[in-house]
Amino acid sequence: MTFDRERVLRSAAALLTRRSTATMDEVARAAGIGRATLHRHFSGRDALVRALENLGIQEFEAALDAAVLDEGTSEEALRRLIAAVEPSGGLLSFLVTENQLFEGEEVNDGWNRLDARVSAFFRRGQERGEFRIDLTPAWLTEALYGLVSTGAWAVQVGRVAGQDFQYMIVELLLGGARRSVEQ
Amino acid sequence: MTFDRERVLRSAAALLTRRSTATMDEVARAAGIGRATLHRHFSGRDALVRALENLGIQEFEAALDAAVLDEGTSEEALRRLIAAVEPSGGLLSFLVTENQLFEGEEVNDGWNRLDARVSAFFRRGQERGEFRIDLTPAWLTEALYGLVSTGAWAVQVGRVAGQDFQYMIVELLLGGARRSVEQ
């Protein structure tokens, strides 16, 4: 089979999301390639995880771009962001729970850049009077990550229907569980 | 040093939350005991993680009991639950991200029981008209776990002040980020 880097990384992400301790051999099998081939393209397990980090950062950044957060109301922008980020949910879920491992410079640079963008988005929303000011942008950012990660996990294990992913996350993040007069 | 099972489990949870791949030796060092002693009390790594699972389940169950969820409004009950669960935040954070590894029966029994209680709480709240009915109890349950876990993590790495833990989680879970007329 011809080597398809993108495909290999996808299946690796899917597998590692389920079992973060999966063997290099298992990762290779899951991708339908031999262990030797896997090693030819990723010098080691670290390199593989690093590549997954970069892929996740790149996809999240692309989602941020695609969502054009400074257009329309903050609520609309958030809905666009969650929609854009959904396909990367599994990968992000893996990275959020695994990012504890690395302290590489470029990786942290990448996350810091993303954090800054998301955080700035929430701050803008607060300044515009669309978001509550008693919840810090840093916390809202973390909560966004957490909910996306939790949502992707819940969908993967079948606790939540895949078609509800966006709605559940956005609605909870925006409106919370309380039943208010507007609902 | 005299062996303190509780203390060892606590430090193990704290360490494993940061790095889930930490060595048995590192776990022992972190607890200030020798590796041999650790092995004397926990026959192996599996047994250690299993003990952490049981401790977490036990603490969460105690928190559920302490919160007397069927007393007062659902909102008050939720605030009590989050307050009661805060001390176990780090441990739960570890278990939530790590429970993917095990498929043991008793462990799953424990989680299923907890899931059922939390889920039933949200369903009751919906029936009483206090919680939105367009978010499923299963999702609210997962979101609760996710936010508690994310919150504990955010506090641990210093992104959120420890004293804000309860407020941030409860407010986001109940009211969301949107600024509404009642705020």
Add this chain to the structure above:
DNA sequence: ATTCAGTGAGACATTCGTGTCTCATATGGG
């Protein structure tokens, strides 16, 4: 048909974590 780059399978040595053991030491009770 030939060549050649890339692949899969397997063998191999190495590293690392684990689990067990021994022994000297310390702590605590009788």
Add this chain to the structure above:
DNA sequence: CCCATATGAGACACGAATGTCTCACTGAAT
């Protein structure tokens, strides 16, 4: 004060995963 229990440190073998290598084979381009 003495004894018993438990601990810490270290040595050891074992197993698993890793990383490297070789070799035969495939498939595609020339």
